[in-house]
Amino acid sequence: MNIETALKEAMAVNGAIGVALVDYESGMSLGSLGGDKDLDLEVAAAGNTEVVRAKVRTLTTLAMNDSVEDILITLGSQYHLIRPLARSHGSLFLYLALDRVRGNLALARHELKRIEGILDV
Template identity: 80%
Template sequence: MNIEYALKEAMSTEGAIGVALVDYESGMALGTLGGGKGLDLEVAAAGNTEVVRAKVRTLSLLAVDDSIEDMLITLGSQYHLIRPLTKSRGSLFLYLALDRSRANLALARHLLKRVESELEV
């Protein structure tokens, strides 16, 4: 699946607010969908780049020989899911913001895993 279809698929989950495919080396979004007044996806992409970089750096310092499946940031009204793509796809991650009152976190995680497995970049 291409980037556009992958973003549409991610937005199909209940409660989705916005989604982005981000390169964490540059901090640039390769594609975004959704967002709006309450969620600037370009700013979120750049900010979450720092989160991913920090976690990757920490795992390296701790000599943890494992990979990050996903990261969850829980706000009062939102969930923010970050899913780094496998090493074969370079330094990319999917970022999905969800309305906490409408979202099913388990289904959203499952959907992002499927989108990642089918995404062709």
């Protein structure tokens, strides 16, 4: 599955506000869809890059032989779900913002995992 199709499928998740595929080494977005006046996906992608970098550094410092499956940031009205992709995809993560009222967090996690499995970058 190419990036454009992956982003479209992520946006089909109930409650999706915006999605981006981001390189956490550079902070640059490889593609994004959605967003609104309250969610600038380019700014969010760059900011969440720091979150992923910090967690990766922490795992390294703790010498944990493990990987981050996903990171959840809970806001008053939104969920922000960050899914670092498997090493085969380099330093990329999927970022999905969901409306808390309309979204289903469990389904969103499942869908991002599925998309990761068939994404071809």
